[in-house]
Amino acid sequence: MTDANPPSRTGTELSTDRLAVSTVADLCADLEANVAEVIVGHEDVVEHVVTAMLGRGHVLLDDVPGVGKTMLARSIATSIDCEFRRIQFTPDLLPTDVTGVNVFNQQSREFEFQPGPVFGNVVLGDEINRAPPKTQSALLEAMEEEQVTVDGDTRELPDPFTVIATQNAIEPNRTYDLPFAELDRFMKKLHLGYPDPDEEAELLGRTVGNHPIESLEPVTDRETIVAARETVAETRVERPVREYATRLAGYTREHARVGVSPRGTIALLRAAQARAVTTGRDYVIPDDIQTEAPVVLPHRIKASDRERDGATVVENALERVPVE
Structure with missing residues (x-):
């Protein structure tokens, strides 16, 4: 998934304590x-x-x-x-x-x-x-x-x-x-x-x-x-991306005995920020969230009897929660 209108900042205007x-x-x-x-x-x-x-x-x-x-x-x-x-x-x-x-x-x-x-x-x-x-x-x-x-x-x-x-x-x-x-x-x-x-x-x-x-x-x-x-x-995380991460976390809370905590959602966004930078972007897109979710979220979930484990819950969340 790509961003049709990516932010224009290039990363060349930097403070002294960070890198391009x-x-x-x-x-x-x-x-x-x-x-x-x-x-x-x-x-x-x-x-x-x-x-x-x-x-x-x-x-x-x-x-x-x-x-x-x-x-x-x-x-x-x-x-x-x-x-x-x-x-x-x-x-x-x-x-x-x-x-x-x-x-x-x-x-x-x-x-x-x-x-x-x-x-x-x-x-x-x-x-x-x-x-x-x-x-x-x-x-x-x-x-x-x-x-x-x-x-x-x-x-x-x-x-x-x-x-x-x-x-x-x-x-x-x-x-x-x-x-x-x-x-x-x-x-x-x-x-x-x-x-x-x-x-x-x-x-x-x-x-x-x-x-x-x-x-x-x-x-x-x-x-x-x-x-x-x-x-x-x-690295910027715009409101629609934050809301998407929140909906994913909400799905896990509704479909597991213990879902992803707010700490887990923060970790997901921080991992997505790092993922964005490794690909040369200073803004996060939903693809970054989807790449990181399978390794950031499952171990924070206690699955219900209907789901096998946290990985299944996260897999279903990525399939069913829309990107808006």
Whole structure:
């Protein structure tokens, strides 16, 4: 679907703290090409992770072990020259192991805050569902408000801040379900799936010797990502597009036990803004909404008995809700 009368702004009149739309589009292409040095195939998934990061969102990678979830997260983080932290979630992990803790300094006779691994620009939460809900809840404030409160003191997290979490999709007896409030804080839930035979053969050829992740170099830095996020945040979402997104969310509320929350609708529009910029536009069209909805909305829905899952609800919404 195209816009017959697209807005005329070109993106050349810029404030000092953001980039031209064309520059951000080129940056996304560079990031995706760099990740492709490590990740064979899955171009759509890589693109979704990049747009989520630019849209100020977090990503949940859900699949069976061994398909490259952690390697994808590492490749994205390595491609950006910024603070990367990894949290290996285990059943004995404590909330303070994530957020940090106040430690008494014998010399100064005062408590000093030792920041946890959540204090990074790109935080990889590996197998997040292996930790109990109490530990998982340590991320709730961080993911929503980009801050952490420990012993009554609130500390801001670095800018940008993005969580890329992986989830073990099997072994249900050894994992914990993610709380619904936590799922709702992930902008996108993505699945890689198995590679096709040609992709797997190419993957094997790259990794028989030294793994390509070891030689991967950054293609951008923290300051550029912050400026690119500003460009995405200023991408226009006109009222008819906002109303279309609202109608989609309304459909899910009417046809599921739990539908998409307002937070989910906001995430959908932010993802659509990033999608628009990657294609060289500074305005959102319904196509952007329709492309992002299948990965932004389903995990926020608890389907009714008549529907199989959230993905079915969203599929039906896209078919039946008109674009006006």
